[in-house]
Amino acid sequence: MLRGQAYAGQRAYAPAIVDFSAAVRLNGAYAAAYRERADAYLATGDTARAIADFSASIRLDPDKGGYLGRGVAYLQVNDLDHAIADFGELIRRQPSDKVGYINRGEARRRKGEVERAIADFDQAITLDPKDSSAWFNRGIAHSDNGDPDRAIADYSQAIRLKADDAWYYNNRGNSYTDKKDRERAMADYDRAIALDPKFALAYFNRGTAYWNRNDGDRALADLNKSIRLDPSYAPAFGNRARLYRDKGDADRAFADFSAALLLDPRASRDYFARGNMYFDGHDYKLALADYDAAIRYDPAYASAFNGRCLTRAILGQVREALSDCEQALKLEPGSAYATDSRGFCHLRLGELDAAIADFTAALAINTKLADSFYGRGVARRKQGDIDGAHADIEAAKAISPDIATKFASYGIEKAD
Secondary structure (H helix, E strand, O other), X not given: OHHHHHHHHOOOHHHHHHHHHHHHHHOXXXXXXXXXHHHHHHHOOOHHHHHHXXXXXXXXXXXXXXXXXXXXXXXXXXXXXXHHHHHHHHHHHOOOXXXXXXXXXXXXXXXOOHHHHHHHHHHHHHHOOOOHHHHHHHHHHHHHOOOHHHHHHHHHHHHHHOOOOHHHHHHHHHHHHHOOOHHHHHHHXXXXXXXXXXXXXXXXXXXXXXXXXXXXXXXXXXXXXXXHHOOOOXXXXXXXXXXXXXXXXXXXXXXXXXXXXXXXXOOHHHHHHHHHHHHHOOOHHHHHHHHHHHHHHOOOOHHHHHHHHHHHHHOOOHHHHHHHHHHHHHHOOOOHHHHHHHHHHHHHHXXXXXXXXXXXXXXXXXXXXXXXXXXXXXXXXXXXXXXXXXXXXXXXXXXXXXXXXXXXXXXXXXXX
8 A cells, every 4th residue: 555655656657556456455445545546547547447446435434535536537527417416525524625615616617507616616715815726716717707807807816826827827818818908818828838838728829819910920830839739629720720711721721620620520610610611612512511510519500500591592492591591580680691691592582572672681781791782783683673783783893893703603693
């Protein structure tokens, strides 16, 4: 047992587990041996065995049985209800121990019980106002709650207590970003990277900030660094794809979107963005497949329904397209783009009065919508309103000179 503890202290977990296993064989009622072996399993990522050993330890000695360790193991596998139960039992047995509150708060935050999480972090801070991790975790909860000001206040207090933690600066930078305070955000990302030059997430966040400032070269450098440090982080590939897209490098953009979706097959925003690229390249079947996936993983994604509406209409699936436009407008009432797409559906169906009504409604929301001017012009021409059609088509061309070519790719003949 003692040699196992010595091995564990040196992070030599494999021989430590061998020794703790020997102790268990010699004395099957040795709760501490189970608990020590559980800690070693947990350190090596073998959460299933860790949970089994913590459970054995708890049965043998409930007072020192490892509710904290088992709760952490449950947290690692995202079994939040069991984690909350174990941390709750730890709190019941040791109500003055801040650790139980901090961990239960984190489990509740991940479960979406943000107010209850904040209450747990409040209690942890009351028990120990100098614990920087309690302030930091409460800051994350305030951020999840959409309150960047309180998040910044908590992160700042965490920094005052522990000024050398890169995570504290990184997360405060994110909250400054939420407030659109880009200079303070950038300063915090810089500080996080200075403290930890291998902090992949900080490079990702700073790269994204550079991208939002239209500094593509610095954004690309940071995103490249983030991916080199952590090639498993899907959002870095997704954002680099957007950067390549904006630079006009479609091949690299498609490659990065595909890499992002391999890493995170549920990334609805990446499906939508890639779908838009396929759409712009007139590859409507692939665009439709990506919009389908975006909606499958986010059924409240209004823009994806709008994209699928227009794509289905172009492919001749007009009745299905109309249903998508209605859903887009239900999710985002007053959307000029979804109203325009619905107008296009009516145009394809020959329902000219309905098409004109929708294009007119879209233009009332967005007076610079070239598609609506052109679509209304086509509908008016079909109704014999030559002067009205000419005025609309000229207005569309003034906004977007190649609008006729665009509509031709949708299957609408060019209008003079």
